Amino acid sequence: MLKVRASELFALDLETLAQEAQRITRQQFGRTIALYAPLYLANYCENQCLYCGFSANLRIQREKLGPEQIDSECAALAATGIQNVLLLTGESHRHTPLSYLLSAVETVKKYFPSISIEVQPMDTQDYRALVEAGVDGLAVYQETYDKELYARLHPAGRKRNFQYRLETPARAAEAGIRQISIGALLGLGDWRPDVEALFEHLQSLEKEYPGVDFSLSFPRMLQVEGAMAPCIVSDADLVRIICVARILFPRVGINLSTREPAYFRDHVFSLGVTKMSAGSTTTVGGYAESMEGHDAQFSISDERSLAEVKAMLSSKEYDPVFTDWRRM
């Protein structure tokens, strides 16, 4: 039923979708946008995703922040005003195991009231330990819901296990993580079946875990040196996806990162987006010192500072929100 409704909505003209999506967003969320920033702790990875700059078979400089570096990164990022941080690593059980993440969170929580993670999928008891340490959010993307394409794109590493990844949001919800972001990487194949499958995934999670705050991300694949070329997902396609998501799921969060260029973010956020990253870097380190020349997971398109993004939101009469959550 959801699939039918989604395909009917995708067939509507963009202007109609945009007006309805904006109306629902203002009704549900007012004129507010939550702001966050990513903090890359490491770029070691055991997987070989064909589309990623951190793939294990690429010869890039591998790095991992130690306790003192994490502290200075946090201090520099917190000084900008960010209070909601997303900690990222590649997916390496050897280089960034649970013990490393727990110790990183001990440092990070001195600076930030809200901590999310985007790391290798784990078992429920590991997520429980992270919740007890202070983690309250998780981002995990299925990349594609097409099993054959998934197998081709993930030729090595634990990420080959489609089902384990698919069940990751449920394990995190069981463990008590309160905000969970799921998504598909647009551009790996035809976006339409992936987005419809993502909506079905969200619907089943919301039914099973009504207390969890789920959100959606629609990252568009960017060309990375040494990686496969993306299928085109146009600006109009992405606007259509955001609008349909908002209409089908009026209360769900929708994230828009600095992968997207400034002109696109400025024009589109009011149609359904609730959370944006700002002032981001996608290299390991990079807030405390310049990491020019170091390898990034992907290039940022919107390079504006947090202050510039705040000013843009204010000019459109939106309030930036830095945190809605305090750890007790």
Ligand code: SF4
């Ligand atoms: S997408 Fe994630 S798991 Fe895949 S190679 Fe990149 S960092 Fe590793």
